[in-house]
Amino acid sequence: MQEELTPLQQNVLDRYKRLARALHSLDETFKQFNASNGDNVTAESVLGQIREIEVKIGLVGTLLKGSVYSLVLQRKQEEEAKRL
Secondary structure: OOOOHHHHHHHHHHHHHHHHHHHHHHHHHHHHHHHHHHOOOHHHHHHHHHHHHHHHHHHHHHHHHHHHHHHHHHHHHHHHHOOO
């Protein structure tokens, strides 16, 4: 005796289903990671590695923004020099 679901209920169930798949996939990824690196890998060491990567990505982002800003200023100066 299954009642029909409203579209909202079906949407919520679909989202839970996708979340469950994503969590299972993440769990499998962690299992593969632990298997390839030995079982002595701790969550703290993984977090430390992720933090190092995050810092490096932040540095690259800052350098990229600085380069783009420098390029924009350089082009603006060149345009102003052509006008004079």
